Amino acid sequence: MAETAFFFTEQHPSNLASGLQSLRQSKDLCDAVVVVVDGHRFHAHRNVLASISGYFRTMFLGEFAERRQTEITLHDVDAASVTTLIDYAYTGKAQCAVDDIERLYACAHLLQFDAVITECSIWLRSHVDLSNCLHLGMFTDRCSDSVLMRVSDRIAAVNIVIPANL
Template sequence: MPSERCLSVQEMLTGQRLCQSSSHNDAVLAALNQQRSDGILCDITLIAEEQKFHAHKAVLAACSDYFRAMFSLCMVESEADEVNLHGVTSLGLKQALDFAYTGQILLEPGVIQDVLAAGSHLQLLELLSLCSHYLIQVRLLCLIISHFCWVSFCFKS
């Protein structure tokens, strides 16, 4: 929904006004994610642990210097339809791709190591930042619980 504001003097004199949609970016990314889910209009297949994942080179390159270099430099992968990724688990790659297309990730103890390894290998800096923040919060929670247990048991005599 566009926000209302008064026109500046320059806008009134020139008749020009920059208008921006608040939902366009999210809608485009959601459509690309749906294409990825449907396996249509994708131009690359990534393989990890023999599991295949369809994707768009442009989306990957926009999120990652690793993919930007892979697809834009004179590397053999830039012309390939499929790329095997070694050092990344299929779980980590799935989570990383979901993040690249949605900006969201569900982090939990059972997946954090795979996600962190994939984010690091693929140079997904935003994902690494979220993983770091998550790990700090988990560590803080562990310290709070540890302190609570210590206080509860030590002073219960």
């Protein structure tokens, strides 16, 4: 049996991510342009988007017209959230203003960025209070987040008293 050598560098995942991000920023080897209805255009690599997003994986691997199209138009999303999600796909980091977390959550839910959905849900759960529990309860119904809904419902049930004569 032949002797083998094994090589591994811990920097490889980071180097790969930064290399792909560099290619995206220079628009080199990009094979997709994600277009938001407001006109923003994002150059990207299908394999990167498909590896992170169930939405793009289904679109690019399924029998959809977008499989063969270079430009993919997204509806019902905002450019800031799409920017954050595409940056996340390439860097593993997402950052947005606190006031934009619900929009990012909704966009991540639509585009099936599971890790971002989880992180947004955790952040929102830790910030539910009496001032926002009813709003978040209705919001989470749209995103099918049963855990966040239970937290919101629990806070509402404990703190909101409905008069008996109603």
